[in-house]
Amino acid sequence: MKPQPSGGFEWVQAAGGPALVCSALRPYADHLFTTRAWALGSRAQARDEDWAPVAAALGAEARLARLHQVHGAAVVVRRSGDAARSAGEPLPDADILISDDPSLALAIQTADCVPLLIADRVTGAVAAAHAGWRGLAAGVPGLTVAALARELGSAPADLIAAMGPSISAERYEVGQDVRTRFLAAGFSAEEISRWFRAGARPGHWLFDGGRSAYDQLEAAGLPAGSIHLCGLCTATYPDLFCSYRRDGKGAGRIAADTRHPAENKERDRNHGNFVVLGNDAVRHLMKHERAEEEDAGHQSQAPQPRFRNTQVEGFVLGNERESDQAKNKKPTRMKEDRYPVDPANLDSLAAHRGPVPQRQYSARRPSSSFGSVR
Numbered sequence: 001m002k003p004q005p006s007g008g009f010e011w012v013q014a015a016g017g018p019a020l021v022c023s024a025l026r027p028y029a030d031h032l033f034t035t036r037a038w039a040l041g042s043r044a045q046a047r048d049e050d051w052a053p054v055a056a057a058l059g060a061e062a063r064l065a066r067l068h069q070v071h072g073a074a075v076v077v078r079r080s081g082d083a084a085r086s087a088g089e090p091l092p093d094a095d096i097l098i099s100d101d102p103s104l105a106l107a108i109q110t111a112d113c114v115p116l117l118i119a120d121r122v123t124g125a126v127a128a129a130h131a132g133w134r135g136l137a138a139g140v141p142g143l144t145v146a147a148l149a150r151e152l153g154s155a156p157a158d159l160i161a162a163m164g165p166s167i168s169a170e171r172y173e174v175g176q177d178v179r180t181r182f183l184a185a186g187f188s189a190e191e192i193s194r195w196f197r198a199g200a201r202p203g204h205w206l207f208d209g210g211r212s213a214y215d216q217l218e219a220a221g222l223p224a225g226s227i228h229l230c231g232l233c234t235a236t237y238p239d240l241f242c243s244y245r246r247d248g249k250g251a252g253r254i255a256a257d258t259r260h261p262a263e264n265k266e267r268d269r270n271h272g273n274f275v276v277l278g279n280d281a282v283r284h285l286m287k288h289e290r291a292e293e294e295d296a297g298h299q300s301q302a303p304q305p306r307f308r309n310t311q312v313e314g315f316v317l318g319n320e321r322e323s324d325q326a327k328n329k330k331p332t333r334m335k336e337d338r339y340p341v342d343p344a345n346l347d348s349l350a351a352h353r354g355p356v357p358q359r360q361y362s363a364r365r366p367s368s369s370f371g372s373v374r
Contacts, residue, residue, distance in 0.1 A: 002240065006231035007162075016053030018240070022117075022162035022228050029119035029126050030058045030105075031258035033164035033230070035240050040109065041252035051107070051255075058105045058259045065106050067094045069130045073138040075147045078104055095135055096144050098127040100152050102260040111242040112167040112234050114213045115256035118144060119160050125152040126258045131213055133174065137181045141216035156221025161228065164256050165241050168233035169208035172245060173199045178207060191215060 002011055008023045017037030025031055034040060039050040055064040065078050065085075074094040080101040097106045106128040108115060113132035120126070127148055131140040141161075148154035179196050187195075195212045196205040210229050217227050234241040234254070242252040 003232055003237060005165075007228040009162075009164075009228070009230045014053075014057045016057060019057070020164060020230060020232075022230075024226075024228055025117065025119055025160050025162045025258075028121050028124070028160060029117070029258050029261055031117050031119075031162070031256070032057055033115060034255045034257070036238075036242050036252060036254065037240075038255070040255055041242050043252055044250050046109070046253060054107055054255045054257050055105055058257055063104045064257075065097055065099065065104050066091055067097055067108060067130070068092060069095050069108065071095065071130075071132050071134040073135055073140050073143050075143065075151075077147070077151045078106075079152075095130040095140060096127065096147060097129070098125065098144070098147050098152060100125045100260060105257055105259040107255050107257045109253040109255050110164075110166065110234075111244040111247075111251045111253050112172070114166040114209050115164040115254070116141060116144065116213060117162045117164075117256050117258045118148065119258065119261075120148065120152070120154040120158050121160060122158045123152060123154055124260050125154055126260050128256055128258055131209070133178055133207060133209060134181070136209055136212045136216070137178075137185050139185070139216060141213050142220040145217065145220040145222065157223060159222050160226045161217050161222055163210060163213055163227075163229045165230050165232040165234050165254065166210055167235045167243060167245055168210070169197060169206040171233055171235040172207050172209070173201070173204050174207045176203045176205070179205050182212075 002018070005011075005020060009020050010023060012019055012021050012032070014032060014034075016034065016039065018035045019032040019038075020035075021032055034054060036042075039053060040046050042050075051064055051066070063084070065076075067076060068091040070093045072093070072095055074092075075096040075098065076092050076094045078097065078099040078101055080099075080103075082101065095108070097108065099106055100123065102124070106126060108128045108130040110130060110132075113130055113135070116127075116129040116131055118127040118129075125148055127144050129135075129140050129144045145154075145156050145159065148159065149156065179192065182192055182195070191212075194215065195208050197208075199205050210231070214227055214229055218224055232241070235243040235246045238246065242254050244251045
C-alpha cells in the first residue's frame with residue numbers, strides 16, 4: 001500500500017510506472033513526479049532511453065528539455081520558437097529551467113533534493129528546478145520566480161508551485177558548514193531556526209529542505225495557498241523513491257516533468273472526451289449533471305460524471321465523490337481552451353483571463369555568483 005502524500009498530491013498510474021501529480025497544478029500544466037519503478041530509477045547513470053517514458057507520459061517524445069545539474073542556481077530559458085538542441089550537444093550546466101514553449105516538456109532529476117515545478121495560471125509559462133541544500137542556500141526557489149517574472153512576464157501571485165518527494169529533516173543530518181552557508185547567504189535567524197534543528201551529534205543539524213523551499217517561495221510573492229508540498233520522504237520509502245543519502249553513489253533518480261498547457265487543445269481533440277480534469281472540475285460536472293437530473297424528474301441514487309476514469313497520455317485519473325465541503329466550493333478558474341467540451345457543462349469554470357503585462361520582480365537575495373540566464 002502506497003503512503004498517502006499531503007498537499008493535494010495523489011497517486012496515478014502511468015505507462016512508465018506509479019507517479020505523483022498535484023491536483024492544484026494539474027489544471028494549468030501537465031506534469032508528474034516519477035518513482036523508483038521507472039527506468040530512470042534503476043541506475044545511477046541514466047541512459048537517454050531511460051528518459052523516453054518520462055517524455056512520452058506528457059506527449060513530448062522528441063522534445064524533452066533537460067539540464068546538466070550542478071547544484072547551483074543558473075537559469076536556462078527556452079522560448080517558443082527557439083531552435084531545438086542538436087544531437088550530441090552537451091546539456092547546459094544549470095539547475096533552473098523555464099519555458100513558454102507548448103511543444104517542450106521540462107525535466108529535472110533528484111535523489112533527495114527538492115524537485116520544484118511551477119506554472120503560471122495566466123500565461124501558461126512553466127518552470128522546473130532542482131534544489132539541494134546548496135541550491136536552497138543560493139535561493140533557487142526565489143530565483144525561479146524572479147526568472148519567470150523577468151523573462152516570461154509572470155506575476156508571482158499567479159503562480160502555482162508543487163514540490164515532489166524529497167528527504168525529510170528526520171533523515172537528513174548535516175554539518176555546521178551547511179548551516180553556516182545559509183547564515184552567510186543572509187537568511188534571518190527565524191528562518192534558520194525553522195529549517196535547522198539540533199541533531200543527535202554535536203555540531204550537526206537536521207535540515208528541512210522542503211520547509212526552506214516553501215518559505216522561500218512565499219517570500220518571493222507566492223500566496224501560501226498556491227504552494228504545495230508532497231511531504232513524502234525519499235529516504236523512508238526504498239521501494240518507491242531513490243535516495244542518495246540512503247543508497248549512496250548507486251542511487252537511481254526520480255524525475256519531475258512539466259509542460260506548458262497550450263498544446264493540450266490539439267491533444268484533447270485527438271483523444272475525444274479524454275481530457276485532463278482537476279478534482280474541482282470533476283465535482284462541478286457531477287453537480288451540474290445532478291441538477292439536470294433533478295430538472296428532468298429522474299434523479300438517480302448514484303449519479304456518475306460523464307468523464308469517468310479519465311485517461312490521458314497513460315494516466316488513469318479516478319473521480320472523487322462530491323463531498324459536503326465541495327458542494328459550496330467555488331469552482332477553479334481555468335482557461336477555456338483547455339477543455340474542448342460543451343461550455344454549458346463548465347459555465348463558471350470557463351473564465352478566461354487576458355494577458356498580463358510585463359512586470360519586473362527581483363529575487364529577495366540575488367547573488368553575483370548564481371542565477372545567470374542562458
